[in-house]
Amino acid sequence: MAHPARATTLIVLLAAAPLAAQSDGRPRFEAGLAYSTNLLEDANGTSVSYAVGPAIGAGYAWTLSPGTNAVLGARLSRSGVSIDYADGGSESAGSGWVIDARAMLEREIGPCAAAERGCATVHAGAGAVWATGPDDVAPFTVDRGAMLAGEIGAAVRVARGLPLFLTGAAQAFRLGGSTVGDPVRETGTVMRVILGVRHGR
Amino acid sequence: MDVRRGLVLLLLTAASACDAPTVPSEAPGYDPTLPFGAGVIYHWPLGRSIAVYAHTAGAPDGFDLPGAILRANEIWGDALRYREFDVHLVSTPAEADVVFHFDTDSVVSVSSCTTPATGAAGITSFCTNPGVTQFVGIPLVSGEPSNVKFDVQISASPVRIPNAAAFQRIVAHEFGHVIGIGRHSASMADLMFGAPTVDIPSDADAQTLRYVLHQPAQLRP
Numbered sequence: 001m002a003h004p005a006r007a008t009t010l011i012v013l014l015a016a017a018p019l020a021a022q023s024d025g026r027p028r029f030e031a032g033l034a035y036s037t038n039l040l041e042d043a044n045g046t047s048v049s050y051a052v053g054p055a056i057g058a059g060y061a062w063t064l065s066p067g068t069n070a071v072l073g074a075r076l077s078r079s080g081v082s083i084d085y086a087d088g089g090s091e092s093a094g095s096g097w098v099i100d101a102r103a104m105l106e107r108e109i110g111p112c113a114a115a116e117r118g119c120a121t122v123h124a125g126a127g128a129v130w131a132t133g134p135d136d137v138a139p140f141t142v143d144r145g146a147m148l149a150g151e152i153g154a155a156v157r158v159a160r161g162l163p164l165f166l167t168g169a170a171q172a173f174r175l176g177g178s179t180v181g182d183p184v185r186e187t188g189t190v191m192r193v194i195l196g197v198r199h200g201r
Numbered sequence: 202m203d204v205r206r207g208l209v210l211l212l213l214t215a216a217s218a219c220d221a222p223t224v225p226s227e228a229p230g231y232d233p234t235l236p237f238g239a240g241v242i243y244h245w246p247l248g249r250s251i252a253v254y255a256h257t258a259g260a261p262d263g264f265d266l267p268g269a270i271l272r273a274n275e276i277w278g279d280a281l282r283y284r285e286f287d288v289h290l291v292s293t294p295a296e297a298d299v300v301f302h303f304d305t306d307s308v309v310s311v312s313s314c315t316t317p318a319t320g321a322a323g324i325t326s327f328c329t330n331p332g333v334t335q336f337v338g339i340p341l342v343s344g345e346p347s348n349v350k351f352d353v354q355i356s357a358s359p360v361r362i363p364n365a366a367a368f369q370r371i372v373a374h375e376f377g378h379v380i381g382i383g384r385h386s387a388s389m390a391d392l393m394f395g396a397p398t399v400d401i402p403s404d405a406d407a408q409t410l411r412y413v414l415h416q417p418a419q420l421r422p
Contacts, residue, residue, distance in 0.1 A: 043226035044415035046283050083248070083283045086415060091248035093284055138282040139222060176222040183282055188222035 030057040030167060032196015034077040034098065039131070039175065040139045040184050045086020048137060050096065053079030055194055061106065061201065069106040071123065074099070075194065081133045081140075094134040098192070100171065102127025102151055112157070112201075119157035121165075126150050129173040131190075138183045139175060149173035155198060165198040224282070229412035230391065230405025235383035235420070237333055243420035244381035244413055245298075250287045251379070254297035254349075259305035261357050264368045270301055272369060273376035276400075280407030285414045286380060294341060298422060299379055300349050301372070303357040309339045311352050322361040322396075323371040324354045325378040329420065336422045350422040351379045370397050377406065381413045 034055040038047045059073030081093045104125025112119035129149040133140035153169030171192040176184035234240030245251060255267040267290055274288040291297050294308040302308060314328035327350060328337045336350040353375045355368070362368050374397045385395040391403045402410070 038221045040224055041221045042224040042282070042415075044224075044411075046224075046415065047221075048283065085247040085283070085285075087247055087417075089247045091284060136278070136281070137284060138224065141282065183224045184222045185225050186220075186223035188220045190222065 024063050026061045026201050028059045028061060028071075028073075028163075028198055028200025030059075030075070030196050030198040031055070032167065032194055034075075034079065034192055034194045036079070036098075036190055036192040039133075039190055040188075042138075047084045048093075048139065049082055049084070050079035050098070050133075051082055053077050053095075055196065059200075064105075067108040067112070069108070069121075071104040071106050071125070072102075073104065074101045077194070081137065083137065093137045096131065096133030096140065098132075099130045100127055100149060100151075102149065104151065110157070117157055117160050120154065122152070122154045123169075124150075124152045129171070131173075131175070142179050142182045144175065144178050147173045147175060153194075158197075163199060163201045167194075167196055167198045169194045227408050227412055229409040230403070230407075231386045231388070231393070231409055232384055233382045233409045233413040241333060241383065241419050242381075242413060242416045243336075243383060243422070244416075244418050245286055245422050247283075247285045247414065250289050252291045252296055252298045253288050254291050254294045254300045254308070256294070256300060256302035256306065256308050259303040259357050261303075261359065261362075261368075263365045264303075264357075264362075265365075266301055266303075266355070266372070269369050269372040270376065273373040276373060277376060277380060277402055277410065280402055280410050281414075282411065294349060295345075295347060297347075297349050299351040299353065300339075301353045301355065301375075304354050305357050307352070307354065308342055309347065309349050309352050310342050310344075311339055314339060314352075322356045322367075323375040325375050326352045326354070333420060336420065353379065366400065370400055373397075373400070373402075377402070377410070380410065382406075382409060383413075 032055050033052055035052045036050045038049045041047045055077035057075035059071050061069045061071045064070050077098045080095045083093050084090045102125045104123045106121050106123040108121050110118050110120040127149050128146040130146055149171055151169055151171040155165040155167040157165050172189050174187055175190050176187035253270055255270055257266050294300055300309050311326040314326050328339050330337055338347045339349045339352055341347050356362050374392055377393050382393050386393040392399050392406050
């Protein structure tokens with residue numbers, strides 16, 4: 001489990017790269033849908049998960065070298081929380097927010113300089129995730145603070161001239177074993193997939 | 202290309218880390234089964250809101266039965282992790298899954314049901330089919346059938362329940378039977394001890410409840 005201070009330090013360190021880059025910062029905005037794997041699995045057969053929910057995000061990109069960008073971004077998504085019991089029953093338990101902040105390196109792998117369709121990029125980065133939900137349902141019964149996260153993804157430009165991209169990202173963060181009294185005793189990985197569109201190079 | 206190789210490596214790393222956060226299994230603090238045969242597990246369908254009717258006739262001064270039921274739901278609910286049950290009060294016994302009342306006045310007739318030995322401060326009764334696989338409705342005192350599966354009788358005797366604190370304790374104890382704990386704990390530290398002396402569920406009570414709620418029920422309301 002990431003300590004909040006550690007996650008903050010990581011973001012600050014990764015943010016140092018773009019500050020040293022050329023001053024050609026470009027804003028970008030994204031919207032899409034987020035899906036995540038189970039937030040926990042109980043040995044008694046119960047699982048808790050976020051449903052698919054809308055996500056929006058914003059970021060800023062700087063050119064580090066031709067074809068390579070540094071990106072800082074943040075994303076916000078809201079999803080229903082569902083409980084699935086071993087006996088086949090399930091319950092909607094309200095909703096929760098997931099906020100992430102991340103620093104990434106992005107590599108262009110297509111005809112991006114000419115602003116053509118087909119320009120593609122891939123990225124990898126790290127940051128922190130904050131996940132919220134009903135506080136009477138595990139894993140939200142304890143305050144987890146920020147959790148370290150990693151992300152990889154890709155984007156493809158779909159319009160000539162207009163900086164519109166289809167994007168996909170896979171994000172993973174570690175959850176569990178954070179505090180005394182945490183029922184999630186065995187730390188595990190939660191995967192998120194975020195698909196959407198982005199405006200901005 | 203280096204970037205692609207890096208991405209493949211990251212994907213493989215991510216895939217290998219796909220172990221879900223896990224809550225390990227938990228043993229009960231004590232045996233929660235009904236003492237029939239090898240022991241019978243019962244509980245309400247998970248996620249159910251249980252309809253409770255509080256019949257307040259004959260209540261001694263200062264004994265707030267609806268309040269005590271809601272408080273019992275709250276303190277037992279603190280043991281839960283997945284909202285396995287909740288309680289809502291209803292205004293007539295015809296709407297109820299469970300009836301609480303004082304021994305001086307009842308709204309259901311348990312004469313044909315399994316009733317523990319009398320003499321306790323609280324008594325939880327139920328009716329089952331002959332095979333003990335299903336709870337059956339306890340008829341109303343008027344003779345009409347009902348959906349009431351548990352009848353909880355609380356003593357109005359000041360000898361058995363001398364004050365409001367003891368009253369709350371007894372209601373919470375009987376509530377424990379209603380939600381799935383079929384026996385008494387042998388430890389005085391537990392709310393489900395036969396003559397409870399503590400006001401809230403102990404860790405052993407909480408573990409027992411969490412355990413029993415996720416076992417296959419042989420007997421269902």
